[in-house]
Amino acid sequence: MKKETIKQYTILFQYLLLLKEPTYIFLIQTFQHLSPETWWEDFIEPVLQRENKENFKYLDISDLLNVFKMNWESIFSYLDKEDYYRSKYNNEYKIVNKVHRIRTIVAHANDIDMSPAIFVDSLSFLLEYAKLIRCNKKIVQILETDWAKYRRHASDEPSSRWKEETIMRDILSIIDSKVLLNAVNCDTLKPDIKLSVDRTTLRLHSMRTLDEILGFFNNAMKTERGLTVAYALHEANLYTFEDIKEEVNHIYAKYF
Numbered sequence: 618m619k620k621e622t623i624k625q626y627t628i629l630f631q632y633l634l635l636l637k638e639p640t641y642i643f644l645i646q647t648f649q650h651l652s653p654e655t656w657w658e659d660f661i662e663p664v665l666q667r668e669n670k671e672n673f674k675y676l677d678i679s680d681l682l683n684v685f686k687m688n689w690e691s692i693f694s695y696l697d698k699e700d701y702y703r704s705k706y707n708n709e710y711k712i713v714n715k716v717h718r719i720r721t722i723v724a725h726a727n728d729i730d731m732s733p734a735i736f737v738d739s740l741s742f743l744l745e746y747a748k749l750i751r752c753n754k755k756i757v758q759i760l761e762t763d764w765a766k767y768r769r770h771a772s773d774e775p776s777s778r779w780k781e782e783t784i785m786r787d788i789l790s791i792i793d794s795k796v797l798l799n800a801v802n803c804d805t806l807k808p809d810i811k812l813s814v815d816r817t818t819l820r821l822h823s824m825r826t827l828d829e830i831l832g833f834f835n836n837a838m839k840t841e842r843g844l845t846v847a848y849a850l851h852e853a854n855l856y857t858f859e860d861i862k863e864e865v866n867h868i869y870a871k872y873f
Contacts, residue, residue, distance in 0.1 A: 703802040
């Protein structure tokens with residue numbers, strides 16, 4: 618692995634460590650307001666059980682992000698009591714998911730998943746996330762400085778790679794907005810279905826190539842679990858991957 622790539626991974630890893638405690642504080646303060654006596658049992662324990670975790674002390678940033686996402690509606694309906702509605706915070710949810718994706722990239726560090734553009738993009742999302750969880754100004758300022766510095770020096774991606782990245786981004790945007798985010802915001806879906814949707818989101822956003830995304834998209838609903846999730850989504854009057862195939866194919870065809 619190149620020295621520059623190692624440096625990029627190291628910086629992202631350090632920021633993830635730096636953001637763990639503010640994430641913890643943000644979540645626990647909110648949960649304690651919502652349920653002073655039983656916040657652990659109400660908000661933490663159900664997520665730990667689904668993730669087979671036993672001790673909150675040893676959870677890393679990935680575990681905290683799981684807790685964040687599984688309690689999304691409770692958190693933001695409390696923080697925005699006067700004007701909360703489903704889908705209002707879709708962009709913020711995408712930020713949390715992106716940070717989860719960054720953690721996955723860092724945990725499985727390799728040359729393929731990192732480039733100057735990906736590094737700068739990751740710093741941008743970490744900055745937005747720091748603001749979302751109300752980090753102190755010092756952390757935000759450090760992130761702003763690094764993001765601005767590395768953005769100036771980021772080299773352009775090769776044109777062919779840029780084209781593929783553009784298609785991937787457009788397709789993932791459609792999948793997020795038409796299927797995944799609506800499922801996350803649906804209060805009638807069972808927790809295990811929402812967990813499957815969340816894992817699907819992370820898996821899709823972790824894929825490196827357009828072929829990987831399209832292969833998963835075209836086959837995910839054909840597995841036994843995929844069929845179960847699809848049935849649950851249709852029961853809740855939500856779209857599945859099959860329902861948006863024409864739109865995805867149209868995006869792909871537009872570039873070729």
